[in-house]
Amino acid sequence: MLDVAVIGCGIVGANVAYLLSQHKLRAAVFEKENDVSMGTTRANSAIVHAGYDPEPGTAMARLNVRGSALTKEQCAAFDVKYRQIGSLVLAFSDEEMATVRRLYENGVANGVPGVRVLTREETLAMEPNLSDAVCGALYAPSAAIVEPWDLALALAEAAVENGVELHLETAVTGAEKISGGWRLHTAKGDFEARAVVNAAGVEADLVAAMAGEPGFTTIPSRGEYYLLDKSQGYVVNHVVFQCPNRDGKGVLVSPTVHYNLIVGPNAEPSGREDVSTQADALAFVREKAVKSVPGVNFRENIRNFAGVRANTDQSDFIIGETAPGFITLGGIKSPGLSSAPAIAEDALALVAGAGVALEKKESFVHTRTKKRFNEMTPQQKAEAIRENPLYGRVICRCETVTEGEIVDALHRPIPPRTIDGVKRRCTAGMGRCQGGFCGPRVHEIIARELGISQQDVLKDRAGSYIITGTTKEGGLHHGE
Amino acid sequence: MENNRYDVIVIGAGPAGLAAAEAAHKGGAGRILLLERDNTLGGILNQCIHNGFGLHYFKEELTGPEYAGRFIELVRKTNVEVKTDTMVLAVTPEKRVHAVNEKDGYIVLEAASIVLCMGCRERTRGAISIPGARPAGVFTAGAAQRYLNIEGYMVGHRVVILGSGDIGLIMARRMTLEGAKVLACVEVMPYSGGLTRNIVQCLHDYNIPLYLSHTVTKIEGEGRLTGVTVQQVDENRAPVPGTEMHFDCDTLLLSVGLIPENELSGGAGVEMDRRHNGPMVYENMETSVPGIFAAGNVVHVHDLVDFVTGESQRAGAAAARFARQGPAPEGRVLEVENGASVTYTVPGKIRLANVDKAVEIFFRVNRVCGNSVIRVMAGSEQLAAYKREHLAPGEMERISVPRVLLEKADGCITVSVEEA
Numbered sequence A: 001m002l003d004v005a006v007i008g009c010g011i012v013g014a015n016v017a018y019l020l021s022q023h024k025l026r027a028a029v030f031e032k033e034n035d036v037s038m039g040t041t042r043a044n045s046a047i048v049h050a051g052y053d054p055e056p057g058t059a060m061a062r063l064n065v066r067g068s069a070l071t072k073e074q075c076a077a078f079d080v081k082y083r084q085i086g087s088l089v090l091a092f093s094d095e096e097m098a099t100v101r102r103l104y105e106n107g108v109a110n111g112v113p114g115v116r117v118l119t120r121e122e123t124l125a126m127e128p129n130l131s132d133a134v135c136g137a138l139y140a141p142s143a144a145i146v147e148p149w150d151l152a153l154a155l156a157e158a159a160v161e162n163g164v165e166l167h168l169e170t171a172v173t174g175a176e177k178i179s180g181g182w183r184l185h186t187a188k189g190d191f192e193a194r195a196v197v198n199a200a201g202v203e204a205d206l207v208a209a210m211a212g213e214p215g216f217t218t219i220p221s222r223g224e225y226y227l228l229d230k231s232q233g234y235v236v237n238h239v240v241f242q243c244p245n246r247d248g249k250g251v252l253v254s255p256t257v258h259y260n261l262i263v264g265p266n267a268e269p270s271g272r273e274d275v276s277t278q279a280d281a282l283a284f285v286r287e288k289a290v291k292s293v294p295g296v297n298f299r300e301n302i303r304n305f306a307g308v309r310a311n312t313d314q315s316d317f318i319i320g321e322t323a324p325g326f327i328t329l330g331g332i333k334s335p336g337l338s339s340a341p342a343i344a345e346d347a348l349a350l351v352a353g354a355g356v357a358l359e360k361k362e363s364f365v366h367t368r369t370k371k372r373f374n375e376m377t378p379q380q381k382a383e384a385i386r387e388n389p390l391y392g393r394v395i396c397r398c399e400t401v402t403e404g405e406i407v408d409a410l411h412r413p414i415p416p417r418t419i420d421g422v423k424r425r426c427t428a429g430m431g432r433c434q435g436g437f438c439g440p441r442v443h444e445i446i447a448r449e450l451g452i453s454q455q456d457v458l459k460d461r462a463g464s465y466i467i468t469g470t471t472k473e474g475g476l477h478h479g480e
Numbered sequence B: 001m002e003n004n005r006y007d008v009i010v011i012g013a014g015p016a017g018l019a020a021a022e023a024a025h026k027g028g029a030g031r032i033l034l035l036e037r038d039n040t041l042g043g044i045l046n047q048c049i050h051n052g053f054g055l056h057y058f059k060e061e062l063t064g065p066e067y068a069g070r071f072i073e074l075v076r077k078t079n080v081e082v083k084t085d086t087m088v089l090a091v092t093p094e095k096r097v098h099a100v101n102e103k104d105g106y107i108v109l110e111a112a113s114i115v116l117c118m119g120c121r122e123r124t125r126g127a128i129s130i131p132g133a134r135p136a137g138v139f140t141a142g143a144a145q146r147y148l149n150i151e152g153y154m155v156g157h158r159v160v161i162l163g164s165g166d167i168g169l170i171m172a173r174r175m176t177l178e179g180a181k182v183l184a185c186v187e188v189m190p191y192s193g194g195l196t197r198n199i200v201q202c203l204h205d206y207n208i209p210l211y212l213s214h215t216v217t218k219i220e221g222e223g224r225l226t227g228v229t230v231q232q233v234d235e236n237r238a239p240v241p242g243t244e245m246h247f248d249c250d251t252l253l254l255s256v257g258l259i260p261e262n263e264l265s266g267g268a269g270v271e272m273d274r275r276h277n278g279p280m281v282y283e284n285m286e287t288s289v290p291g292i293f294a295a296g297n298v299v300h301v302h303d304l305v306d307f308v309t310g311e312s313q314r315a316g317a318a319a320a321r322f323a324r325q326g327p328a329p330e331g332r333v334l335e336v337e338n339g340a341s342v343t344y345t346v347p348g349k350i351r352l353a354n355v356d357k358a359v360e361i362f363f364r365v366n367r368v369c370g371n372s373v374i375r376v377m378a379g380s381e382q383l384a385a386y387k388r389e390h391l392a393p394g395e396m397e398r399i400s401v402p403r404v405l406l407e408k409a410d411g412c413i414t415v416s417v418e419e420a
Helices: A013-023 A060-079 A092-112 A118-128 A148-163 A201-209 A277-294 A336-351 A378-387 A403-410 A419-426 A441-449 B015-027 B044-048 B062-076 B141-151 B166-177 B194-206 B265-268 B306-324
Strands: A002-007 A027-030 A085-093 A116-119 A136-140 A143-144 A163-166 A172-178 A179-186 A190-199 A221-230 A241-244 A252-255 A260-263 A303-308 A318-323 A326-330 A392-397 B003-012 B032-035 B051-053 B081-083 B087-091 B096-101 B105-116 B120-121 B139-142 B158-163 B183-187 B210-213 B214-220 B227-232 B246-247 B251-254 B258-260 B292-294 B333-338 B341-347 B350-351 B358-365 B374-378 B381-388 B397-402 B412-419
Touching: A002 A013, A002 A179, A013 A027, A013 A148, A013 A336, A027 A148, A060 A092, A060 A143, A060 A148, A060 A336, A085 A092, A085 A118, A085 B374, A092 A116, A092 A136, A116 A118, A118 A136, A148 A163, A148 A260, A148 A419, A163 B141, A190 A336, A201 A326, A201 A378, A221 A277, A241 A277, A260 A277, A277 B139, A326 A336, A326 B087, A336 B227, A378 B096, A378 B105, A392 A441, A392 B003, A403 A441, B003 B015, B003 B306, B015 B032, B015 B044, B015 B105, B015 B306, B015 B381, B044 B062, B044 B141, B051 B062, B062 B306, B105 B306, B120 B141, B120 B194, B139 B141, B141 B166, B141 B251, B141 B265, B158 B214, B158 B246, B166 B183, B166 B194, B166 B251, B210 B412, B292 B306, B306 B358, B333 B341, B341 B412, B358 B412, B381 B397
Parallel strands: A002 A027, A002 A190, A027 A163, A085 A241, A190 A326, B003 B032, B003 B105, B032 B081, B105 B292, B139 B251, B158 B183, B158 B251, B183 B210, B333 B412
Antiparallel strands: A085 A136, A116 A136, A172 A179, A179 A190, A221 A260, A221 A303, A241 A252, A252 A260, A318 A326, B087 B096, B096 B105, B120 B258, B214 B227, B227 B246, B333 B350, B341 B358, B358 B397, B374 B381, B374 B412
């Protein structure tokens, strides 16, 4: 019997798994997709929020402020891209200035470091490309940008290295109370565990319902984005928000950790997994964004994407036992990414409360280093190629990613099996040509390193095959 | 210690780089280096296994690999040094080239002159923001072409092609010949973006419908593409409600334009010409940085490789001359500007003292024109006029303006097209 079973391996599940892996117990993570970070974790604004949004006294307020501090430590320990660039919430009217002041009060009450209200002049001095119509702003220096999918991956990898079992492509289909724990029915058979942590994101209510009365309903809300070329990455230097509204934090304009520009999201009711984009939603995002930053050049767009928020019929996060020993982490919408490490701490306390002894290991993996060729000095590049000549082979031209980095990624504790999996791990294909040049070469490298046929390499989720057969004459691979 | 000093370094060994390197050799440059990031020479021509190359330059019809092969042979006969699998990371205004490969590691090379021949890349789905899901099965036409023609893999069975650029048209025929069903070619503009001969030989001959003034407005599919919605567009390229057509397909090929690859040019401090998204070049293909030249699709997207060759030979010869003799004579400079119906001109500037008998000016039009006159004007004075029966945005135009006529101009000349 497992001590703990975790359902879902997004940023929340990965954090829980990592904390569990620091203890002397047997834990397993069940993820229905073929990789970690496949849900909301890979499609969001990638912001570590300062913590002035949540109402004081809520779980969200407490977990956001603590979580964002822990996230910063994690990113340093695991060499995850993170830049603390600060955020601005812009006001365009007296009414919005009142909102800004209210957010300031929230920030002070929530213990957010360094928040202050800026005048129009101060705001424009900080961000010269903002609209002239701006009246002032809230400045929060502790807000940061991050690479969320890589953070979840790093935590999941550490968990695996520390002995947690990861079952990919293993959807949990049912749960049954048994003596001293739970029996989970999965795509790969039954597993028994003394305690279960439900970190199933947009499906957390459905998973909770397997064990009891969930007490909440997910109301999925899709947000759509533009990701612009690096030529636009310097249009702003901070995360630039507009005043929040009923639907969320509104459309933001921000640099990314890779020096691209991200613009979005809107908020529309959607299916739980419907991450398609819509023409009218994208038009809405453009229109809102230029209100903040009129000079954004959308001709430099390289990708649109959408993610689904795990909104619920309740305003706060829902953290607690659905049934004895069945712990649900539900409604983890924004600021879920920022709060995740703190949510995991709460989850562990609940696991202990359910009778699982938490005895810390003497030692465990708690760091990671990553070689990023395009960030090296010439001397470091020369050294990297001497050590491993594959670092002298540039595969992704736009992001200057070498074969060495791709091969390294393919031999990590959680090896990617898809083109997009490689992209999430080493940015190959993330640039302006969107894998037009490197896609076929990454494809070949995956097949070679994993010892599988190129025809079995997927682009992304199940069913996303790329090749449908060979040509009549065949090419390099004739006779395969 | 290897000697890292060259007379001419050519970056990129596609058709432009091969021609430039060979011409630099002919032009008397001593030590020439040709750098290529792929493992073979020839660039994109290697995957262009259809014919139609070389009609102007060789007066015969060759396939892409054959056309490349001729120039690879020529280069092999010279003492041009070649490094393949070598990626250039930076070019500095001081004409230092930083590059990496497996064997040499990180190298810094110096050159008296440099020719930029990096070519172009394809515009992607993101560039045109097609809404919908993000399944597998959406390829740029060139990426699909690589899978088929280099790797020998088929990428789908039922195909819709968005954009009537030449690569898309060629792939319509290629996929058909491999047994796929090409359902439609969809073009957002009211005219085709490709060569007329490709419309005829790749679409008409296979009964593939071409929908002009239409675009793809939705992409469907969870894992693999399952269908697309195609809609008519109005004169502002906005979809017209009620004109939706649905195609069940597993493949969408995008042939929606090419963008010169100028990331290195920017680092070299080369001034860009926003009209064609490539470096501003003078009459001999020299950029704004003395001794750095550029040629081929890195400057402006060509319709025919034959013209890439001619332009690159000029660049290579001029690079050799720069290495031997130093900068070109200064003197009077004419700016070449767009007139009516013209989207860009190459060159952007002409140094009269550096012109021998005549200057070739390349340009494209922004609409389809019937019987027309191309006028070269200096203010209100007409320097030259050329008649054409037909001009189209998909086809590059070329005129040759004699130096004696250019002498009459002062400051700037404009090139315009007037429909009769």
